[in-house]
Amino acid sequence: xxxxxxxxxxxxxxxxxxxxxxxxxxxxxxxxxxxxxxxxxxxxxxxxxxxxxxxxxxxxxxxxxxxxxxxxxxxxxxxxxxxxxxxxxxxxxxxxxxxxxxxxxxxxxxxxxxxxxx
Amino acid sequence: xxxxxxxxxxxxxxxxxxxxxxxxxxxxxxxxxxxxxxxxxxxxxxxxxxxxxxxxxxxxxxxxxxxxxxxxxxxxxxxxxxxxxxxxxxxxxxxxxxxxxxxxxxxxxxxxxx
Numbered sequence: 001x002x003x004x005x006x007x008x009x010x011x012x013x014x015x016x017x018x019x020x021x022x023x024x025x026x027x028x029x030x031x032x033x034x035x036x037x038x039x040x041x042x043x044x045x046x047x048x049x050x051x052x053x054x055x056x057x058x059x060x061x062x063x064x065x066x067x068x069x070x071x072x073x074x075x076x077x078x079x080x081x082x083x084x085x086x087x088x089x090x091x092x093x094x095x096x097x098x099x100x101x102x103x104x105x106x107x108x109x110x111x112x113x114x115x116x117x118x
Numbered sequence: 119x120x121x122x123x124x125x126x127x128x129x130x131x132x133x134x135x136x137x138x139x140x141x142x143x144x145x146x147x148x149x150x151x152x153x154x155x156x157x158x159x160x161x162x163x164x165x166x167x168x169x170x171x172x173x174x175x176x177x178x179x180x181x182x183x184x185x186x187x188x189x190x191x192x193x194x195x196x197x198x199x200x201x202x203x204x205x206x207x208x209x210x211x212x213x214x215x216x217x218x219x220x221x222x223x224x225x226x227x228x229x230x231x232x
Contacts, residue, residue, distance in 0.1 A: 037223075050219070
């Protein structure tokens with residue numbers, strides 16, 4: 001079974017600075033997808049960024065980028081120029097092989113609570 | 119309405135009550151999911167439906183009963199719950215169309231069992 005580990009329960013960053021959130025995963029599959037989700041205090045979980053395992057290039061979405069190390073099974077999220085609105089729980093998630101009948105299961109880490117200091 | 123909506127946003131119920139949670143997705147997706155989110159624990163997948171058919175039941179107690187009348191609506195019927203069932207219940211949807219692999223989540227229902 002796949003597992004996702006986020007080793008940092010809490011992190012803090014100064015506004016405008018850069019922070020990196022860690023995620024490691026365990027899988028025997030070669031084809032999979034990785035995601036970072038953000039859950040602000042209002043609770044709506046939203047997708048921040050995704051990475052296809054077959055792509056060597058790290059995904060980037062504006063101030064958010066990932067460092068994907070497939071051999072090490074590591075998938076960290078870097079937030080540049082941190083803003084107050086970035087404060088939230090961040091969840092790393094793994095989507096493995098097709099689970100059949102048009103649906104896919106996600107395995108989530110426990111999350112990292114990010115605080116942004118003005 | 120856009121995205122995934124859930125009602126009610128908050129629910130307090132006694133252990134002998136019967137209530138239902140509702141989820142609706144406006145994205146044209148075919149798969150819908152129920153998750154339980156408890157403090158300090160990873161999200162737990164409860165049920166998966168695809169085109170109204172249940173494809174996953176992750177050993178969820180029978181006091182939780184899902185219903186999916188069509189691809190846009192998903193319900194979670196609750197009866198004789200326990201205090202440890204208090205949690206945030208999240209609904210999500212996804213599609214198997216090429217290139218669109220992520221799940222979209224609703225805002226959740228905060229359930230308190232007294």
